Amino acid sequence: MRTARATLVAALATLTMVAGAGIASPAAQATPPVKPAGLENAKACEITRPSEGWPDGTSAGFDTNLHHGLDSDWKQHVRPVGTVRAIMLFVDFPNARAEDNPAPYADTSTYYDFLEPSVEWFRRSSNGRLNLEITTVPQWFRMPLPDTEYGLSRNTFTVENQLEYVRDVVNVTDPDVDFSDYRLLYIVPSRNASHIAFSPEFNDYTRSIVADGTVLKNGDTFGQDMWGWGFKILNHETGHAFSLPESYNATGIGGTHRFVGGWDMMGNISGRAPELMGWNKWKLDWLQRPQIGCVTQSGVTEYTLTPIEQGGPPGAAKKLVVVRTGPYTAWVAELRRAVGNDAGTICDPGVLVYKVDTSIPNGDGSIQVHDAKPGSGRQGPCTEPDIGTLGIGADEVPLFHDPATNVTIEVVSEDESKAMVRVTKGDAP
Ligand SMILES: [Zn+2]
Structure with missing residues (x-):
């Protein structure tokens, strides 16, 4: 088991690495790369599966009618509403x-x-x-x-x-x-x-x-x-x-739960935070467009997130922020708290960031959690990916940055019932 101090060192190392990637360097600060952007309609973030699908036998025989595109086929599956x-x-x-x-x-x-x-x-x-x-x-x-x-x-x-x-x-x-x-x-x-x-x-x-x-x-x-x-x-x-694919790793290469740990009912059934990820809830029509923040254009936008485990009061708060990075890919952020289906067992409440790639077939990693605190190790029943959220405070990492897509997600403030995140999308590198 890692000590808290070791976790903090790992967290600082991550921050340093992020700064080294350019987002917080003095040069970048001198010339803000992006401007405040207007809010977009969530329709622009409704990523579907590739129209050509996948060849038979892909994914070790797993059912490729199950995928992470939002275009569930309600003739083949049951619409759960x-x-x-x-x-x-x-x-x-x-x-x-x-x-x-x-x-x-x-x-x-x-x-x-x-x-x-x-x-x-x-x-x-x-x-x-x-x-x-x-x-x-x-x-x-x-x-x-x-x-x-x-x-x-x-x-x-x-x-x-x-x-x-x-x-x-x-x-x-x-x-x-x-x-x-x-x-x-x-x-x-x-x-x-x-x-x-x-x-x-x-x-x-x-x-x-x-x-x-x-x-x-x-x-x-x-x-x-x-x-x-x-x-x-x-x-x-x-x-x-209901049309959801596996979230766990069915490739046989690497750990079974290395993609999402215990963060999703379609991953580890016995996971520590088994609530369905927000992307899956959107796919099931349990979340709807007004509850989704969508970013496709360069700029800076801010969103208040409320916990994915709870229904939200109608209004400006969102359940998901989706930052679209390509025809089939997005970074997604949601707030996870120890309430509802995650009460009592969740390891690391905070802002969970993950990548969706609908071009990847069932079981091969079409949804993967970003580990904001790599090197935290297994701590009791909590595995490495279970300790991976963004947050503010001791042992926490507030910032996510992906140099490959030039996307930054920063937790600006948080309390038990909400978190504010700032999304910065630069031009594609
Ligand atoms: Zn399954």
Whole structure:
């Protein structure tokens, strides 16, 4: 563990490095490079995915329909605004019968009660924009095949196997369920079905499962790893059904959580600050244009940010500042505080700066946190990227500067409920 002093030294080293990059040098001060700029409409910062998409097989087979462009396709995914109805079905198997589980796992209510806090998590995260309504059928449906036959263990899983599993579940349950009421399908297996190993999202682009006149194409097939992750597995996986890509590193090169640490529900489900990043909230239509500061032109602008974990009073304050740096790229700043879904566990409240690059496919680093305090090391449960915000005060770094894009973001003032940031965008170098 690093001491506070070592952290401060690292912070000062960063500041010195920033000054060396030119933004605060005497010469730069003598000739202000930029002038105050007018406020822009957020539409100019609505970055989409590349129109050509990505070739099949990119990103180690990850679903490239999930990307960080704001142009979510609501024909393929579920738009998470208003009441979204889900049906939760419980299944067991000839070789893994629910009644053979020890109490309380013979009872479907145990499974529902375990996952149900995710509903309130979504309500807070969306600031009331999403009301996820989960209906259960509180009985076990017996699958026709043993759990070993579905190809859903770690080393046999394919989306084709998952599709056939869902097809069997729908066939078995259709006499008892009117699927026309539901947009999301959650399938939960008996605790002793050890071969249903993990909990991948269900996004079926073949649209081939139709019941009661409804195409069943989004949801999640839960597995035994849900008991390790906790209820937030539902929030993460449903995030995919809502069009969000992975935020963690799926390339296999470097640490799994080196891109965003514990800062985003689509990164580490067990992260210390699991609230969805503001960019993802904008993509889900939980934030809207008046809540976004947008910078595309050279100049100096200032914004008051209020915490991303809370709804904001209407007015001048913003939830995000997006500094567009190219067709597919932007620097983004948001304020993170120990409230709402981040209460109690957040490591380093402050202004979080990150880069979005929508040309990077799912799982390869399309969203990456800027570590304002490199070298802070792991401190207890807090990892290096978890200790990386901008702020004012001892051990804090107030300034971000990227020489490659000539963007500077400085925290001018902050208190518990807000922070003022000054954005300086120079001409591209
Ligand atoms: Zn995921």
